Every structure is written in structure tokens, then in C-alpha cells.
Amino acid sequence: ERKSIRNLLKNSLVSPRSCLFCRLNMQKTALRSRPLASRTTSLLGCPAIKFGFTSPYARRSSLDLGRQIVVSNVAKNKVFVDNAMSLINFSYKVMGQSFTNFCAESTGGAIWTAGPSIETLTKRLIQLNQDHLYGIVDYSAENHSEYVSEEHLDASCEQNVQSISAAAIHSLNSTALKFSVICSIGHLKSLNKRQVLIENLFWDADVEKKGVVTKEQMLAGIKNILPDCSDEEFTEVYNVIKEEDGTISEDNWFIHCHAVTFEKQFPLIERLCNFSEDEKKLTATMLKRFLRLIEHGRSKNSKMMIDAEQSYMQNIIDSLTEQYQYKVNQEEAILANT
DSSP, X not given: OHHHHHHHHHTOOSOXXXXXXXXXXXXXXXXXXXXXXXXXXXXTTSOOOOOSSOOTTTTOOHHHHHHHHHHHHHHTOHHHHHTHHHHHXXXXXXXXXXXXXXXXXXXXHHHHSOOSSHHHHHHHHHHHHHTTOOEEEOXXXXXXXXXXXXXXXXXXXXXXXXXXXXXXTSTTEEEEEOGGGTSOHHHHHHHHHHXXXXXXXHHHHOTTOSSEEOHHHHHHHHHHHOTTOOHHHHXXXXXXXXXXXXXXXXXXXXXXXXXXXXXXXXXXXXXXXXXXXXXXXXXXXXXXXXXXXXHHHHHTTOEEEEOOOOHHHHHHHHHHHHHHHHHHOSSSOOEEEO
């Protein structure tokens, strides 16, 4: 929706000296009458594409369309964007939290979010479905704290389950999930350090940067960390990941060797990661939440996307996502990383 409005504004033939009211009315009329994509692509100099249905703006009120155009213009103002949080905090002090939140939800929030509840989410998804627009449910729950209680994470996970169920109302629904909903950021950081260690074992051994290492190179790298690594421990891993010529490829290492797995872990990898008993319990609970969300999404025929996070926890998120992709994406793309 924002892209359509921006394209319209950029290509508007209205005089800059025209009053705002006149420009808004002309833009609203154009939005309502434009078939989806056909006029937009023509403005960009591309062949017109007609999908056979009217603009998603056709049923919108004048107030709604005017609000979208004004908010879109305000959001392009760099000074406003750079000082948005300061303005919100100032408004909290002067106008109060309730009034400030009401204003935010009635302007930008009404355009760029589905609202504060499952009920408002359901209403927006029904609207998008009627307008033949895709719906992606994201940020239905998120945690920013370094450490949060397991009870809080259980509640956040349940919130996401409810949003996945709500998304199923849409005929072409997708849901984006954040790992901070199922695991504290502090624990994700800890897991990520172990995952980076496992990944670096290959990169450090691959001195020629060819994507292939020898058995001797990998064993030497492991013994730098675990001097007491036995040949039996290493052979158990090596027999699974070796190529026909006896080398270890990048693909095989990253497919089979992970700090955290859904299957039985190699004892050698366990020793390299050296998780405490508390960390093992937290990890097991995180995996249960992850499986609950993904399998619930599959039961609702929803495409699932794992949202990217900061670099200090992205490696472990990629690792877990890719492992489960091998399991569920055999016939069609159900789970995606971002």
C-alpha cells in the first residue's frame, strides 16, 4: 500500500502550489479507480499488468486514504524519523501514555500494523483477503530483555500460536517468527558462541579457502581445543561427513555438525560445546517451543519465516532453521530463513 502511495506522489501531475486538500482528494480518487498493479507499472514505464480485480483502495473511506497519504509523507521526513522516540517520550510526559499510544495507533499504527490484539489482527487479515493482498503476520510477540523468565517465554510462545491460528483466516497466509519469543537473548548469545566455534573449526582448517579440508587438518583443529580428543570420538563424526575421496566438504560439515540439534548429538560436538546442565535444560525447552510453533503453522497451512536477528545470535538461528528446513521442505517450501 505504501509503495502505491509513494509511486502516485512521485508521479503526480498536480502543481506543488496546489493546496493539500485538493491534492489529497485527487490522490484518493486515483487510488480508488486504479486497478491493482496495472497503473502502477505503467507509471514506472513497464508494460501494464491487469490482474482482473479492482484496486484494494476502492472500498476505503476518504478519511482512511487521506490518513495514509499524510502519514506516508511524514514518515519520509528524516528529521521526524530521527527524533521520533524523543517526541514519543516527550508526549508521554506531557499528554500521558494512554493518549500518546492512542494517537500512534490511530495514525501510523493503523496503517503499518494490524493493531494491538488478535481481534484487530483478524479484522485486518479479512480485509487484506478481500483486497487480494498477501498477509504476513510478524512481531505478534517479541522480547528485548537479556534474560526473561521461562513463564514469560511460554506466554509469548502462546501468543504466537494464537496469531498463527488467526493468520489461517487468510487464504495465502504467512507467519514470521522471532527466536526472542522462544528463548532469552542471553541464552541465544551463549548458544551462538558455541555455534561459531563449530563453524570456525572448518574455516580455520580450510587454509586454502577451497571449501574442502583433509581429515588431518580437521583433527588438528579439534585437538587445539580438545587435546584429549580420541581417535574413536573423531572417527564417529568423520565416518558421517567424509566424501568418497576421504576429504571433508563445506556442505557436509555444515549439514551434520551443529552446536544444537533436533536429533542425537555427536559426543565430540557435545564436549566441544561444553554446555552446563542448566543450559541443556533451557535449550531443550527452546526446541520444544520452536517445534510447537512450526508444527502448528504446518497444521494451519501457513508458510513460516524465521526472522533475522542481530549478528551476535544469528549463527545459531540459521543453524536451527536450516536443520528443520531439511526435514519439512522436502515437497514444498514451508519454512524459510531471512
